[in-house]
Amino acid sequence: MELISTQSETKNMEEILDKYKTTQLENVIFWFKAASIHDFPKDGGACVKYKDKQIAVFNFTRLNKWYACQNVCPHKMEMVLSRGMIGDQKGIPKVACPLHKKTFSLENGKNLNGDLDAIATYPVKIEEENVYIGFSD
DSSP: OHHHHHHHHHHHHHHHHHTOOOOOGGGOOEEEEEEEGGGSOTTEEEEEEETTEEEEEEEEGGGTEEEEEESEETTTTEEOGGGSEEEEETTEEEEEOTTTOOEEETTTOOBTTSSSOOOOEEOEEEETTEEEEEEOO
């Protein structure tokens, strides 16, 4: 019985992660208006929903930059990255999962601990005090 449960859990994890694919700026076909810049904490994140995806959006005030990535941490499949601490590692902006401190580059999604797959990242633009996230779907 345990084997069936494990196979089912693995399939569910794969289904969740398959929703999230990095979008490069040159591949954006739709700019989703997420919210006003005033809805996001300075040097912190918040979660927005796009279709069936939860997207973490970060206002990295110290760098005067904005970032977006999947909200699900691939380590334990929890929707928590928007609540993670942001900082940098050797000049690379990063987010740390608030549950297990796994860290990911906000530029390209690479797992900076080296023990997990990368997370999906998305381009962000600010226009007229609104935050837009770029998607290819």
